[in-house]
Amino acid sequence: MTLEKQLINKCYYNTLTEGSENEHPIKVLGDLFILEQQKEVTDLSYIRFAQGEVYFQNKDYETAIFKWENIHNELMPWAQKNIADANFELDFLEIAEEYYKLVETDSDDLKVEVLLQLFTLYIQRDKLEMAADSIKNAVELNPDYPNVTDMARSFFEEQQDFASGVELAVAEAIRTESLFWFEVLEGYVKEGHTAAIAPSYFRELLMTLYMINEARFESLVAALWDSYKQNDLYFQWLKEINYLLLDVNPRRSSNWQELSKQYKETYLELMNGTYLIKDLSDYIPFHLTNWMKIATISDTLAASSAVLAWNELYPAWLEDSVVSEAEDLVGQSNHTNKHMGDIFLIFESIRKWANSKDLSMGERAESIIDELLDSNNFHLLITGNEATRKASIVNRLLGKEMTTASNSSTVLFKHDEQAEVHVITDQEEKSISVLDDFMQIAENEQTHIRCKMPIPFLNKNNLSLIDTPLLTNQRKSKKDVIPYLYLADSLLFVLNSDSLLTYKEIETAVKIREHVPELPIHFLLHNMEQSTSNQVTVEWLEKTTSWIHTYFPNAKVFASSQFDEHNSQLEEFIQSMVNGYSLGEGSERKILYYSKQLIKLLPKKRIELExxxxxxxxxxxxxxxxxxxxxxxxxxxxxxxxxxxxxxxxxxxxxxxxxxxxxxxxxxxxxxxxxxxxxxxxxxxxxxxxxxxxxxxxxxxxxxxxxxxxxxxxxxxxxxxxxxxxxxxxxxxxxxxxxxxxxxxxxxxxxxxxxxxxxxxxxxxxxxxxxxxxxxxIKGSASSQLFMKSAGKLLGAISQNKGTLQNKFKQSIKNKDxxxxxxxxxxxxxxxxxxxxxxxxxxxxxxxxxxxxELNRAIEENQQEIKANEQSLNNMRKNPEVYTDPLTLFEINIRQYEWMNHADEKVFEYR
Incomplete structure (x- = not known):
């Protein structure tokens, strides 16, 4: 044991009592003390120091203090520390603190010991800030000192001082490169104790960890990423992690599952229409560059497609080498896995953003989209060039007279146990209860009607039936019908079987295919009165079918006879159209269409809103x-x-x-x-x-x-x-x-x-x-006075004549003013x-x-509304990018989706 170890453990006396194990150390040291006194030049400090240790071991603290107070050689700093320890044991904490502070030494071990003792003392005296300073100084002085960092970590955690705990963990992780400290720090991160710390603080730490253990590096980065989400420091973190990954240049061969996930989720957040392009310009180039490096096999196509989509609109943002690498990765990717979920997310983002800006698509468009998103039915659209035959087929399938040849509305028929009819225009949706009203509206108005009622044929075959006006009508009618072509999973074109197929009829079908190339189109020859076994009829049918297949090689052709009373043949034909058709794949095509239409529509809606x-x-x-x-x-x-x-x-x-x-x-x-x-x-x-x-x-x-x-x-x-x-x-x-x-x-x-x-x-x-x-x-000054004023001196002369007095008084009353x-x-x-x-x-x-x-209140409300609308108008005109940038981002999202799903084909310029 080294000398400093002996001094720390207060067993230095063993060096003086060596060989006298059978005698008590006090006796041995006493004998040595006497012998030393007999020398001409004495040095009793060593013996006294040792005696103090023995007394301390035997809890005779006062005697120990007495011995240590008389140490004046190089052991004096240790003696002062020991005196403080003895006073500490006697619970004289203030005295102990004074002695600890008196210690002056060059020994790092002694300094650490003093700091640790002060640390304990301050905790006992509830001086926690001073305790924290003591343990921090001890760690700074000698972090390798036994248990000092563990004591510091435990204290910081106990006191909920996670700022100091994080500082300790970061410093020790960098210094020791021990995975233990990285794990401790990751725990702090997951508990949210680092969310307010600037991301740059962790740069050296992450660089160190990357060199040590890539798996632990990914785990810690993912934890930090989560902690900074919904935080004001989030974008600082994105910038910092992207700069760091550009520096470390991670190997593509590594399996960066968590990191790839974080990059993908963050990219989707950045692209949801919340942020302006000028704000994203500092993040997107590096984000895509790094994502493509660390992307897993399942995310490689998404990352590289995102690079190509952004490069189409902002070619200066990305390095040529990054774009070339993205093209190679897209070309090498396996495209058999369709990314349906992506286009649904894109569409919902567009829709949510539009609603947040009060840019309504209109009730009719909303209804069509809701039907597309919510329905698991097969949507069959029936149209043709001859209204009566089309209406006849629709009514046969519905099992009741629900449509006429003169219908102007598009009606969506669905099975439901409860009858419910809604008439939907761009401005409103209203319910009607009378079937006659429904028929009248369907004939007289160009609108959208959703009709739910018990319809066995639709229920049995999981069908929704779309009955549209004829496509041979005016241009406006065609414009109104086109959105339903993208809602449909298949189209049944009803032909006139009384004559050979005309070019006009086939031209209508071809124009439909031009609008919706992926929509399966099939044909029905209605009202065939003769049996199909008739040779003439068979030849006519073969000729018509051959002509149809010239333009529509995959089309099914069915000759519907009016003698098919139970619709069994017609039902079998409809079922053959449904079999083998993937609703999911059709939904993908439809949502892509509506996403593009929505992006085209919203600028117009913004102008309409303005x-x-x-x-x-x-x-x-x-x-x-x-x-x-x-x-x-x-x-x-x-x-x-x-x-x-x-x-x-x-x-x-x-x-x-x-x-x-x-x-x-x-x-x-x-x-x-x-x-x-x-x-x-x-x-x-x-x-x-x-x-x-x-x-x-x-x-x-x-x-x-x-x-x-x-x-x-x-x-x-x-x-x-x-x-x-x-x-x-x-x-x-x-x-x-x-x-x-x-x-x-x-x-x-x-x-x-x-x-x-x-x-x-x-x-x-x-x-x-x-x-x-x-x-x-009449005043009470005596009525006689009133009379005297009127009669004067006569009063005395005629005092005996009461009649005269009476008359005079009456005259006075009558003549008074x-x-x-x-x-x-x-x-x-x-x-x-x-x-x-x-x-x-x-x-x-x-x-x-x-x-x-009431009038003044109305004036005030109108004034407030004017003020609010003027503010909105100013914001719209002052910051047009608030409306245009999100649409650009959604456009990039769609381009990315198209790259992902058609990378093995030529991806045409977005229109």
Whole structure:
């Protein structure tokens, strides 16, 4: 054992007690201590150091500390470390930490030991950051020190400090080239602990691993690839891995299963229409170059075909050597395996992208495609040049009269236990329930009808039957029928058997083949009245069949007799068309057609969408103008009605005021009659005031209020008529706007509760027994004073004549000016009526509040829609590549598919 090992394990004392195994080390060291003291030049440090170790081993930590404190030679750093260890054992952790920090040494082992002890101490004191620093320093100082990296890894994992764990694993993997550390790192990657680390961080690591073990390299790369998916660093990773593979230049002979899979999946993601071509230009060339290098046998054709497809559109992107290699690989590939799934994925990508951009193909196209994708039936299309014979065959197969010679629609007949008919145009799909409606629509409209009902023949033979208008009709009819030719698995052309086959009939069939070269076309000679055993008929049939086979060598020809009552021969003929036909292979051809058609259609749809947005903006602007006009009209109406209603009410109030101002003085003057000869002139003012107030209240209750109530009721009825006129206007306005919106958008209802509130308030103000406050009309300063003012000095002379006094007092009452009293009484009575009049404008505003709110809300919604559409329009015009680039990518996908499936043939330029 080396000296440092002894010092680490605290067994240095064995060097001093060697040969004295039978004696206790304390005794042996004590004897050595005494002998050393007897020397002229003593050095007791070694013995004391050894004694400290023995005491420590026997847990006499204080004595050990005492011994180690007196070490002053080269062992002093170890003694300081041991003192710290003893204090650690005594649980004096702060003191231990101080001693550990005092150690100064050139020994790497001692430094590591101190760091490991501090690491343990800090964990115990819950100073985890300091513990992490200690173990990191230990690893950095001497990563080969026993267990130091294992301790670090365990600690980092326990503390969930995977950043440090990843750093440790990467460093150790590169340093040791041990597969263990690569496996540890791969575990971290799969757990997601590296997803936020820049991909360039792993470059040296991956280069190292590639040189060591290719299988482990592929596994780690696949794990990193998965971890960066759905991550902001994904494209950095793609760039980094492609640069790395270009540098290492992997051998094609290796079986890169996982890596080839990752490259293929990523390529499909890049090609799904999400990314612009300018963004892909930094990735696609290197991606394809590397994919072709590492592709498995099953993926080699896909990778090389992708190279050729991209090279057709962007020849400057790829090296000539890469393109040449791709051509060689395509030429060497086995093309017997058709890649049907690829074209389906391409089509779904196009369709999904189109839907995300609101580029609708139209309901009819969607219905045809859904039928193609969802159906496992054999689609038989029946057509011909003679409508009556074609209709006859269709009805025979259906077992009922379902079509006529004058049909203009294309009808898809399918078996289903439940009858269900849908009429489908480009704009909409609707269900109809009456069979007569179906027949009428089929005759009069050029549309698509999907008819499901119990049809035994179709059910028995797993057939779907397509009945189209005649192809001899106008060009538009042909255009409408062509998409169904690609839905069909086979076409049955019904011929006129009453005469020899004409060139016009064969020309129609040839034109169909020009449109759909792969579509099997067979012929049926209908209504043969004579038995086919008749020699003339047989010769005629042979001649017709020979002519058909001149143009259609593989066509089947069948002579259908009207005497085939149970359709057995016809059914056998149909079954012969189905036998041996691969639905899967046909679907591939159909989907390829619709994929190409969709790519051609979508640019037009984008223009239509742009025009639609422009038209929508214009429509919204026009609607805002109309709505603004309605608001102004409503505001004028509100002002007009408010003026009329307030004016009429003011007339009533003014009339009442005038009547009171005229009648009250007379009522008061008439009270002079109350003065009699026996009147008590001292209290006459009380009597007069009581009677005057009584007569005023009676007059108001019995005369004024009834007339007022009647006139106000007439006013309310008139106001209700004015409001009704407004409601009629607003109702007409609502209908007009809702027709423009094509929905129940506006409901310009007014608040007629205002009238109920008015009736309630008027009833309260005009009911009987209104008690006004008591007015003092004749002052209480003594009625005699009133008389004295009138009679002057005569009062004394005629004081004994009561008759004269009575007359004079009466005259004073009658001649008094009651204008101010009448005004005060009238003001008091009119106060509620006038306050009510002031609230009329507010109530009329409430009546119109909802229509104003509805119109303003509609204006705001139209403004918001204009803003949103203008933003969409600006985006479309500012970034046209958002629409054009995905279509280019889909075009490349289709070209790749065609290279894959027709590489042994000449692949023509994409059109």
């Amino acid at each position: 025009n639609s947005i422009v038209n929508t903006i214009k429509w919204n602007e026009e609607m805002i103008t109309k709505l603004d006009g309605a608001v102004n009209q409503l505001r004028d109406t509100e002002e007009e009605k408010a003026q009329i209603i307030k004016r009429d009410y003011s007339k009533i109030v003014n009339k009442v005021r005038q009547e009171l101002m005229a009648s009250i003085p007379d009522l008061l003057k008439d009270c002079a009659e109350l003065i009699k000869e026996d009147t008590d002139f001292e209290n006459i003012h009380v009597t007069l005031n009581d009677e005057m107030n009584k007569r005023i209240n009676k007059h108001i209750d019995e005369t004024v209020l009834p007339k007022l109530h009647e006139e106000i009721q007439i006013w309310i009825a008139s106001s209700e008529g004015e409001f009704s006129d407004c409601w009629a206007l607003l109702n007409e306005m609502s209908v007009s706007f809702n027709q423009l919106y094509d929905e129940e958008k506006l409901s310009l209802a007014c608040d007629f509760k205002v009238l109920d509130d008015w009736r309630r308030d008027i009833d309260r103000m005009t009911r009987s027994n209104i008690q006004l406050e008591k007015f003092t009309i 009651y204008t101010k009293d009448a005004q005060s009484i009238t003001n008091t009575f009119m106060q509620q009526l006038e306050f009510f009049g002031k609230t009329l404008e507010r109530d009329i505003t409430i009546f119109f509040t909802n229509p104003f709110d």
